[in-house]
Amino acid sequence: MDGAEPLVELEGATVRFGAFTALDGVDFRMFPGEVHSLMGENGAGKSTLIKAITGVLPLDEGSLTLAGESVQFATPHAAQAAGVSTVYQEVDLLPNLSVAENIWLGREPRRFGLIDNAAMRRQASEVLDGLGLDIDPASILGSHSLAVQQLVAIARAISTDLRVLVLDEPTSSLDTDEVAELFRVIRDLKQRGVAILFVSHFLDQVYEICDRVTVLRDGALVGEYLTTELLRIDLVQKMLGRDVAEFATRERVVEPDLPPDPFLSARGITSAPGIVDADIDVAEGEVLGLAGLLGSGRTELARALTGIDRPQSGIIRIEKSEVRLESxxxxxxxxxVYSSENRRTEGLLPELSILENIVLAVQAQQGAMRRIPLARQRELAMSWIDALGIRPSDPDRKVGTLSGGNQQKVMLARLLALSPRVLVLDEPTRGIDVGAKVEIQNLVGELADNGLAVIFISAELEEVLRVGDRVAILREGRVAETLTADSLNPDTLLALVAQPDLPEA
Amino acid sequence: MRILRHRLFWPAAALVTLLVVNTIANPNFARITIRDGQLYGNPITILRDSAPLMLVALGMTLVIATRGIDLSVGAIMAVSGAVALTIIDDSPNPGSVGTVVVAVIVAVVVGLVLGVWNGFLVSVIGIQPIIATLVLMLAGRGVALLITGGEITTVNSAPYKFIASGYLIILPIAFFIWVAAVVVVSMLERRTALGMLTESVGINPEASRLAGVRSRGIIWSAYIASGVLAGIAGVIYASNTMAADANSAGYLIELYAILAVVLGGTSLMGGKFSIAGTVIGVMTVQALEKAILFLGVPPAQAPVFFAVVVVVVVLLQAPRVHAWGRAAGRRMGVGAKPRTDDRKEVAA
Structure with missing residues (x-):
């Protein structure tokens, strides 16, 4: 491949935001027909690099070459016209329009100046067929799952003269089958000579699909490697620039399958949408992992257990006495307490400071009229900033400017400041860098050791096994089984989680 | 250059510019005279006349911070003015201080009740604020007409007239009333946790609910505050004219209040709010109105003049315009504005 001409070539790319240099003299290249991954912790400059090659941000210095020609994209639209398209994690299509309309939006086939709906549907059908997708082009986009919407976004990109496709965290909301479908499409595009930039924090997926990896750290280039020649541990080390923080293995409480004296015990929880007759027990000092595919009801169960949604039926007992969680x-x-998987929409207040975000829940409990004295607020915030290692440690810094991992810690700090007894964490490590992830996993262990009952939800089965003492397996809204983590390994857990979706092969 | 980034810098700069331009155009604009130990002159008139708008804009600031809007404030002013004057008119003794005190209290309580109604529609029933308050905006003036029996009630009551035109020590009473309101509201918001919780609800209602914030009470309290303040504004307005005119009392004041809040740097998207900013915004609107009169802009052209100045002020504050200004400065190689010193070599 070294003999070939790179399709995209970025040389000495530098992007600054005020005094902050987000991208510092980075060289980057992509060849036609390759899947390339961009790796780095949050804040390493991945997003900035993507924005630089897709026309969202101008380069302060350096040059961008596309197929041998020097280019400067003033807008994302200009980049698209040149064959450089992006599909974002959160699909930016119009859910109230049909699939065909979304694919052709802005360049609809016309007849006598009017939109030719029949031709539009036919052509959309051709594009979808070309990708091996069985989607009705006349159906409304919003009626499909996020995964299908993402594939439609890709179909939209392909329907232009596509040369470079950027996929930014495309798999973070997909389940295993959907990822496989996406990968099939990616391989198909690769055959057609498209250069694909696949950005994901799932190392497994990177190793499965990518030919080459570029690693960034602190806005600078670390290096470019062939995936086949780079060991996983080396990749992580290059991203972190230091030795990987080891996950402190914690003495597991050896318990029988059901703790005799659960702190929180739920029976027959039925909650719309999707939770049917679920039983859950968690003991003090225990981490209960909750494993299940997307759509299995992980989040819905967590919300029903924590008063966010009111279950239609079922009993929740805490220390044997029944409670009704009104709100x-x-x-x-x-x-x-419940920590939502959606930090942005259900967690943080980005325009408020770290301090305000941390004291919010405690203050809300006290009531608006009894303000916690400022000195006490500062003391409280600082103690959590230190305890969780929130960086930067400036309590007056706006939370919106922090990295994903630190935002997650701020959210945890807000809840921990309440001295909770049951902590329900919904995907606390989603979309954050490896270092912060290990820190949060360790923290969950420590919290359980201090006597908290923790329910830990994650889409990553390995993580559930590493953190959980026991694992409850959710399938289609039911708790199918609860097993000790020691009795499982990622493969057996995967088999259990995926069972109903695996008819006889 | 830190001061350039203070959120009140541009609102304050706009106000100062406006005052300076007026003074240059006619030095008499800034002249203050003393008569009988009382101050007179344009600046004093601005301070006095801004009372109704200031009170209404204060309430509007809190409502906007919760992501809402209160269109009914003008109508509430009309109702409260009508209530106060009807009580005084019906009393056998319109000139007694007791009558006036009762009239003012009842009028303000009526404002409070209307605020409770707005807040109920928004926070309990969940109607969109613009629709919920539109109800009273349209119906309120009808209620005011009903109270006055369809007439413009006029009264003669020295204690009531004193509210708008009287002096305390050397400055107008109305000025002290709005200063007191600003102080009370600021204390209430910043000395309790109400301000922070209001901002949290305004930034993200769902995240606040999950954090245990009782957003219903907080949103409700903002509309109540807005109702009470509009009630007081109605009393002052009626005292100024000594007539309960259901159609012209507080006419369009909701829009001027929104303008003042936005000029003060509080975003219509809700969240962070600034009471000091609102004070500056009201002063800007009021100074502009005064300038139109003082500079002798013909009435037919006044709205256009007003509009042009507002557009300029809004543009002056727009972050995108600032960015263009910086870029232009860099291109011309003069006055490049690096954000901090360590960017100098880049800018040069």
Whole structure:
């Protein structure tokens, strides 16, 4: 491949935001027909690099070459016209329009100046067929799953003269089958000579699909490697620039399958949408992992247990006495806290400071009229900033400017400041860098050792096994089984989680 | 250059510019005279006349911070003015301080009740604020007409007239009333946790709910505050004219209040708010109105003049315009504005 001409070539790319240099003299190249991965911790400059090659941000210095020609994209639209398209994690299509309309939006086939709907559907059908996708072009986009919407976004990109496709965290909301479908499409595009930039924090997927990896750290280039020649541990080390923080293995409480004296015990929880007759037990000092595919009801169960949604039926007991959780506020009051998987929409207040974000829940419990004295607020915030290692450690810094991992810690700090007794964490490590992930996993262990009952939800089965003492397996809204983590390995857990989706092969 | 980035820098700069331009155009604009130990002159008139708008804009700031809007404030002013004047008119003794005190209290309580109604529609029933308050905006003036029996009630009551035109020590009473309101609201928001919780609800209602914030009470309290403040504004307005005119009291004041809040740097998207900014915004609007009168802009052209100045002020504050300004400065190689010193070599 070294003999071939690179399709995209970025030389000495530098992008600054004020005094902050987000990208510092980075060289980057992509060849036609390759899947290339961009790796780095949050804040390494991945997004900035993507924006630089897709026309979202101008380069302060350096040059961009596309197929041998020097180019400067003023807008994302200009980049698209030149064959450089991006599909974002959160699909930016119009859910209220049909699939065909979304594919052709802005360049609809016309007849006598009017949109030719029949031709539009026919052509959309051809594009979808070409990708081996069985989607009705007349159906409304919003009626499809996120995975299908993402594939439609790719179909939209392909329907132009596509040369470079950027996929930014495309798999973070997909389940295993959907990822396989996406990979099939990616391989197909690769055959056609498209250069694909695949950005993901799932190392497994990077190794499965990518030919080449470029690693960034702190806005600078670390190096470019062939995936086949780079050991996983080396890749992580290059990303972190230091030795990987070891996950402290914690003494597991050796318990029988059901703790005799669960702190929180739920029976027959039925909650719309999708949770049917679920039983859950967690003991003090225990981490219960919750494993299941997307759509298995992981989040819905967590919300029903913490007062966010009110279950239609079922009983929740805490220390043997029945409680009725009327609202999140009520649940927080009795020490049952929930950390949402959606930091941005259900967690943080980006325009407020770290301090305000941390004291928010405690202050809300106290009531608006009894303000916590400023000195006490500062002390409280600083103690959590230190305890969780929130960086930067400036309590007056706006939370919106922090990296994903630190935002997650701020959210945890807000809940931990309430001295909770049951902690329900919904995907606390999603979309954050490897270092912060290990820190949060360790922290969950420490919290359990201090007597908290923790429910830990993650889409990554290995993580569930590493953190959990026991694992509850969710399938289609039911708790199918609860097993000790020691009795499982990622393969057996995967088999259990995926069971109903695996008819006889 | 830190001061350039303070959120109140541009609102304050706009106000100062406006005052300076007026003074240059006619030095008499800034002249203050003392008569009988009382101050007179344009600046004093601006301070006095801004009372109704200031009170209404204060309430509007809190409502906007919760992501809402209160269109009914003008109508509430009309109702509260009508209530106050009707009570005084019906009393056998319109000139007594007791009558006036009762009239003012009842009028303000009526404002409070209307605020409770708005807040109920928004926070409990969940109607969109613009629709919920539109109800009272349209119906309120009808209620005011009903109270006055369809007439413009006029009264003669020295204590009531004193509210708008009287002096305390050397400055107008109305000025002290709005200063007191600003102080009380600021204390209430910043000395309790109400301000932070209001911002949190305004930035993200769902995240706040999950953090245990009782957003219903917080949103409701903002509309109540807005109702009470509009009630007081109605009393002052009626005292100024000594007539309960259901159609012209507080006419369009909701829009001027929104303008003042936005000029003060509070975003219509809700969240972070600035009471000091609103004070500056009200002063800007008021100074502009005064300038139109003082500089002798013909009435037919006044709205256009007003609009042009507002557009200029808004442009002056727009972050995108600032960015263009910086870029232009860099291109011309003069006055490049690096954000911090360590960017100098880049800018040069």
């Amino acid at each position: 999140p506020r009520h649940a927080l009051q009795i020490g049952v």
